[in-house]
Amino acid sequence: xxxxxxxxxxxxxxxxxxxKTDKIIxxxxxxxxxxxxNLLEKSHLxxxxxxxxxxxxxxxxxxxxxxxxxxxIKKGEKTFFWSGKYHxxxxxxxxxxxxxxxxxxxxxxxxxSFKDAxxxxxxxxxxxxxxxxLSQMNRRPKLVVLDTMNFWMDHFLDDLMEALKSVxxxxxxxxxxxxxxxxxxxxxxxxxxxxxxxxxxIIKKGEHGAMxxxxxxxxxxxxxxxxxxxxxTGAGDTFAGGFISYLVNGGxxxxxxxxxxxxxxxxxxxxxxxxxxxxxxLEITPAELEERKLALAELTRV
Amino acid sequence: xxxxxxxxxxxxxxxxxxxKTDKIIxxxxxxxxxxxxNLLEKSHLxxxxxxxxxxxxxxxxxxxxxxxxxxxIKKGEKTFFWSGKYHxxxxxxxxxxxxxxxxxxxxxxxxxSFKDAxxxxxxxxxxxxxxxxLSQMNRRPKLVVLDTMNFWMDHFLDDLMEALKSVxxxxxxxxxxxxxxxxxxxxxxxxxxxxxxxxxxIIKKGEHGAMxxxxxxxxxxxxxxxxxxxxxTGAGDTFAGGFISYLVNGGxxxxxxxxxxxxxxxxxxxxxxxxxxxxxxLEITPAELEERKLALAELTRV
Numbered sequence: 001x002x003x004x005x006x007x008x009x010x011x012x013x014x015x016x017x018x019x020k021t022d023k024i025i026x027x028x029x030x031x032x033x034x035x036x037x038n039l040l041e042k043s044h045l046x047x048x049x050x051x052x053x054x055x056x057x058x059x060x061x062x063x064x065x066x067x068x069x070x071x072x073i074k075k076g077e078k079t080f081f082w083s084g085k086y087h088x089x090x091x092x093x094x095x096x097x098x099x100x101x102x103x104x105x106x107x108x109x110x111x112x113s114f115k116d117a118x119x120x121x122x123x124x125x126x127x128x129x130x131x132x133x134l135s136q137m138n139r140r141p142k143l144v145v146l147d148t149m150n151f152w153m154d155h156f157l158d159d160l161m162e163a164l165k166s167v168x169x170x171x172x173x174x175x176x177x178x179x180x181x182x183x184x185x186x187x188x189x190x191x192x193x194x195x196x197x198x199x200x201x202i203i204k205k206g207e208h209g210a211m212x213x214x215x216x217x218x219x220x221x222x223x224x225x226x227x228x229x230x231x232x233t234g235a236g237d238t239f240a241g242g243f244i245s246y247l248v249n250g251g252x253x254x255x256x257x258x259x260x261x262x263x264x265x266x267x268x269x270x271x272x273x274x275x276x277x278x279x280x281x282l283e284i285t286p287a288e289l290e291e292r293k294l295a296l297a298e299l300t301r302v
Numbered sequence: 303x304x305x306x307x308x309x310x311x312x313x314x315x316x317x318x319x320x321x322k323t324d325k326i327i328x329x330x331x332x333x334x335x336x337x338x339x340n341l342l343e344k345s346h347l348x349x350x351x352x353x354x355x356x357x358x359x360x361x362x363x364x365x366x367x368x369x370x371x372x373x374x375i376k377k378g379e380k381t382f383f384w385s386g387k388y389h390x391x392x393x394x395x396x397x398x399x400x401x402x403x404x405x406x407x408x409x410x411x412x413x414x415s416f417k418d419a420x421x422x423x424x425x426x427x428x429x430x431x432x433x434x435x436l437s438q439m440n441r442r443p444k445l446v447v448l449d450t451m452n453f454w455m456d457h458f459l460d461d462l463m464e465a466l467k468s469v470x471x472x473x474x475x476x477x478x479x480x481x482x483x484x485x486x487x488x489x490x491x492x493x494x495x496x497x498x499x500x501x502x503x504i505i506k507k508g509e510h511g512a513m514x515x516x517x518x519x520x521x522x523x524x525x526x527x528x529x530x531x532x533x534x535t536g537a538g539d540t541f542a543g544g545f546i547s548y549l550v551n552g553g554x555x556x557x558x559x560x561x562x563x564x565x566x567x568x569x570x571x572x573x574x575x576x577x578x579x580x581x582x583x584l585e586i587t588p589a590e591l592e593e594r595k596l597a598l599a600e601l602t603r604v
Binding site: 184185186188205207208209211218219225226227228259260297 | 390391486487488489490507509510511513520521522523524527528529530531558561562565599601602604
């Protein structure tokens with residue numbers, strides 16, 4: 001089983017009520033890859049950075065089993081940079097600065113050795129780029145998961161709608177589900193979105209948990225109740241990486257398999273927000289992960 | 303096992319995106335009592351109305367096993383009236399008008415025959431009035447549940463803090479838990495609130511479910527995902543009535559017993575919001591209730 005991950009590799013500068021960082025390593029694909037590395041020995045990355053991106057970080061990704069053959073390093077250019085500030089409720093944030101840099105002209109090239117990947121994680125990125133990656137595969141992967149956000153709905157809705165036709169699982173948050181469907185009630189929103197292409201829809205509700213829908217069923221996974229959320233950046237990507245890596249690892253792509261993947265994804269996301277940036281993702285022990293998943297199961301056990 | 307319910311019996315005028323009502327029957331104790339009547343043959347009410355309150359409604363309550371000996375009917379006075387308008391998200395509402403009327407001078411009198419009640423539900427009301435009811439009991443009930451709201455925290459915090467010392471279970475919503483504790487994270491908020499007196503805390507999160515806390519444990523009950531929420535009025539009271547009636551009925555006051563009560567409460571609240579006012583509470587069939595509770599259990603079953 002092989003996993004191909006597409007998404008940004010970036011610099012972030014983050015401010016939360018708990019503190020402020022300088023430029024630290026971020027990006028959807030970074031979080032997805034590091035999240036997946038907690039279950040998988042190997043995954044493959046397609047992304048782009050500038051010449052300013054630290055070699056040590058690329059080495060770090062490789063040491064976590066993330067194959068970087070598909071990571072383009074653009075000479076004389078700068079890495080994508082995002083800076084944001086979270087408010088007290090940690091559910092809302094202001095983007096302070098976005099420098100697209102290398103992303104502006106990103107033309108993803110899937111190395112030949114990745115083109116047979118059975119699992120494809122299309123991390124949050126321009127829908128046309130996500131689509132372009134899918135079109136380069138030798139055959140359609142067994143499972144394609146697409147993560148996106150309101151920005152693409154605002155500015156590239158047609159491309160996004162086109163991409164949605166080809167995916168198995170879509171992950172978005174509750175506000176995005178409302179925006180995409182034009183429906184307030186999530187049950188109704190899900191029904192409409194499932195008519196746009198995806199066979200499964202995951203609605204991420206942050207501290208309120210996550211919901212998995214197919215045409216007939218709904219599953220709900222509560223979030224782990226944390227006393228302190230230090231930095232929510234990357235939680236959704238970590239969630240997506242946890243979700244798909246669990247499916248790669250277990251191979252059960254049924255609704256029941258996806259339920260278990262959702263619990264794993266929830267646990268991973270709960271770790272992510274406990275420290276700034278990717279820090280916590282590098283140090284989760286298997287025992288800690290197991291303990292958290294048990295605690296999550298216990299939370300709803302009657 | 304006997305249940306005493308204290309709270310308002312009122313007129314409401316409600317506007318939601320689904321429509322608008324004239325004066326209809328409302329009030330915390332009304333919803334609590336009707337919710338409880340779905341499990342209990344008998345309960346006892348302490349409340350007050352004006353001369354304008356319809357005799358048929360009092361008859362209706364009686365027909366549902368709600369003993370109205372403790373319902374004061376004030377000659378020449380008017381019933382408490384509240385009018386509110388809900389926004390699209392149904393989680394926020396504006397109070398358009400409040401006429402306290404008979405509530406202004408409400409002096410609760412617990413009939414002798416109710417003074418040995420083993421379960422006491424102190425519905426949302428002035429904390430001093432809630433306290434006054436408790437003090438009239440012949441002995442401390444086996445279980446005292448108190449529901450309250452931000453209004454009392456804003457204006458009668460000392461009285462509320464005093465009342466909290468004597469209760470077993472406090473039910474409030476997430477914003478109120480944050481206000482009462484001064485803590486944003488619900489886990490931390492719960493810890494602080496449990497130090498104020500209650501042995502158990504229930505945090506109601508509307509469409510995001512409900513959480514039960516004691517000092518060591520957390521249980522989470524998701525809300526039933528409804529396609530249409532027609533009118534959220536009384537959902538919290540219906541929840542409280544469902545919760546306590548389940549405990550009266552089952553008698554298991556352990557944490558595990560309360561978990562099951564929370565599921566029942568969640569199911570009852572989900573019915574309440576399906577129609578305007580108390581309408582749906584009058585027509586729930588046992589089969590429908592059973593079906594909804596099964597669906598709720600299924601929602602988190604892995």
